[in-house]
Amino acid sequence: MTGFFRVPFRIALLGLLSVGLTLGMAGCSDNGTSGGEDLGADQGPGPGDDLSTDTGGGEDLGADQGAAGDPVPYVTCDGPVPVGPKGAWRHIVASPLVTVLGHPLHRGIDLIATTATAVQHIKGEITYGVEDKALEDEAVEVFACLDTGWKLIGQALTDGEGLFDLPLSGAQRLPVGQRPLFLSVIGDRSGTDMIALLATPGGTLAVSDVDGTLTTSESAYPDSLVTGNPVAAWDGAPQALSALQKGRYRMVYLTSRGRRFTQDTRSWLKAHGFPVGPLHLAAALLTAPGQPTVDYKAGAMMDMTKEQLTIQVGIGNRQSDIQAYQQNQVPAQHIFVKRPEFDSEIKPLIDAGQAVGFTDYPSLTPTLAALPQAP
Numbered sequence: 001m002t003g004f005f006r007v008p009f010r011i012a013l014l015g016l017l018s019v020g021l022t023l024g025m026a027g028c029s030d031n032g033t034s035g036g037e038d039l040g041a042d043q044g045p046g047p048g049d050d051l052s053t054d055t056g057g058g059e060d061l062g063a064d065q066g067a068a069g070d071p072v073p074y075v076t077c078d079g080p081v082p083v084g085p086k087g088a089w090r091h092i093v094a095s096p097l098v099t100v101l102g103h104p105l106h107r108g109i110d111l112i113a114t115t116a117t118a119v120q121h122i123k124g125e126i127t128y129g130v131e132d133k134a135l136e137d138e139a140v141e142v143f144a145c146l147d148t149g150w151k152l153i154g155q156a157l158t159d160g161e162g163l164f165d166l167p168l169s170g171a172q173r174l175p176v177g178q179r180p181l182f183l184s185v186i187g188d189r190s191g192t193d194m195i196a197l198l199a200t201p202g203g204t205l206a207v208s209d210v211d212g213t214l215t216t217s218e219s220a221y222p223d224s225l226v227t228g229n230p231v232a233a234w235d236g237a238p239q240a241l242s243a244l245q246k247g248r249y250r251m252v253y254l255t256s257r258g259r260r261f262t263q264d265t266r267s268w269l270k271a272h273g274f275p276v277g278p279l280h281l282a283a284a285l286l287t288a289p290g291q292p293t294v295d296y297k298a299g300a301m302m303d304m305t306k307e308q309l310t311i312q313v314g315i316g317n318r319q320s321d322i323q324a325y326q327q328n329q330v331p332a333q334h335i336f337v338k339r340p341e342f343d344s345e346i347k348p349l350i351d352a353g354q355a356v357g358f359t360d361y362p363s364l365t366p367t368l369a370a371l372p373q374a375p
Contacts, residue, residue, distance in 0.1 A: 070248055071375075072199050074276070075179035077145035082152075087186040090138055090157075098136075099188055102129025107262035108183055108194020110278035112252060113307045115176050116201045122166040124183050124194065125259060126158050132260055134162030135185065142166050143182040144174060144196070150182070174198050178250070178276070192263060195278045197250060199309060204374035206249035206313035207301060207325075208241060210257070210265065213317040213338050214274070221257070221264075231268060234338070236361030238273040241315075243365050248374035249313055251277030254300055256293050258285035290320060297324035312374065319345040322355045332356075334371070336364060 089095040109123040122142050126135040135158055144153045153172065156164040168174065176198050184191040212218035216232045224231050245251055251274075257265060259281045266279060280300050287296050297320065301311055305328060314325035317338040325335045335355040337346050350357040358364045 071176070072197075072203060072248075072250065073177045075145055075147065075177045077150050077180070079150070081143050081150050081182040081184070081191075083141070083143070083182075083184045083189055083191065086189050087139070089187040091136075095135060095138055095187055098128050098133050099190075101131055101133050104128055104185075104190040104192070105132055105260065105263070106183060106185070106190065106192040107259055107281075108181060108192055109259070109262075110194050110280065111174075111181075111196040111198070112205075112278050112280070112304055112309070113197070114199050114201045114203060114309060115173075116308055117173075117198075118169065120168040120173050120196075120198070122154070122156075122168065122181065122196070124164055124192075126162045126164065126183075126185055134158070134160065136160050136162065139186045140164050140166075141184045141186060143184065145179045145181070146175075155186075176200060178278075193266075195276070197252075197278045199250060201308040202375065203309050204249055205252050205304060205309055205311045206241075206244045207252045207254050207311055207315070207330075209297075209316040209318075209321050210253055210255040210269075212341055213315055213321075214269075214272075218317070218341060221261075221268075233272040233274075234361055236365060238275070240361040240365040240368055242275050243369040244313060244371070245275040245277075247369070247371055249371075251275045252280060252304070253277060254280045254297055256282050256287040256296055258282050258287075260285055289318070293318075293320040294323045294327075297321070298327040301325075301328040313368070313371070317346070318342050319349060322346065322349050326354065336367075 105127045107125050109125070111120060111122060113120055124140065126138070126140060127133055128135065137160075138158050139155055140158060141155050142153050143150050153168065153174075154166045156166040158164045174196055178195065178197045181194045181196050182191055183194065208214065211221055214233055214237050215221055216234055220231045223229065241251055253265070253269065253274075255265065262279060262281055265281065269279075270276070282296055284296075287293055301324065304311065311325070311328050311330050313334045313336070314321065314328075314330045315336045315338070316322065316325070319342070322335055322337060326332075332354050333356060337350065337355045337357055339346065339357045339359050346355065346357065349355050356367075
């Protein structure tokens, strides 16, 4: 059971995020050493290549634009979610006390599955305040954006950690498509959004890391938690990932950030124009760099492949990203790593033909746009 005095200790670990990332960066080189061959304009990339910076940018795609005839539609709904009025708390003393600790920090755990999945599990976590205090044994309603508009699809109770699981089976299951869901706490009608991706069996994913891969440094986001400074995105990164989306690759954002930071991550991606796609964050507040990160990311992707999904493209910036993609049989020529922040650890792997290095996203975009269209 989550106690009032256990969670502040977890929040104190926020200060360790920057420290952990700094330790993980130890030994990284910024000496300008180039890795791999510099490609000419007419030469396609392969493992061991380093994409040059002067090949030009690709088409500026809309953040939610998919390929024509895509078998997995992007479903959207107009208008507000039709949540009802506030209802009664199941615990009329304890639950209101939790809510006065601060603003809601609820997070949905995005669903990534296929239409062949027998039981779809809609999961989330309901907490409040900087202490991240769990709301226990209270009712949460889940709404889904369907072809006919927003619809209530079920209700679940939170457990002692604020987690809930709404199983959908048979005719209750969500149909094919990527669609928004909304979680609403009945007692105070606080809520948050999440994403459900239901692909067809054999559907193709493109997976991207976030910190240092899409943000302009590995420590930018942890530092911002202390300084309040904005976190910048690499120029051209949203357009590069949109090129993958137009090729029917489903974008999934896989980060070792703790789930506590789900809404921060979702809002940042939206604000910078990245393609909409499900997020996968770690259950632990802090995942150490190195092998713990490899184990977490490889395991998360294995869960996706067990759902009859295929990961064909992986984007990252560290050795741990390359190793996690390798464990999930991502082709070496489709593992792209952002340089030069961690050249000391990724250059040997680039030179060995285990990944393709790139220094900027405008040079990567034509390569991603030229990949064969996913089924």
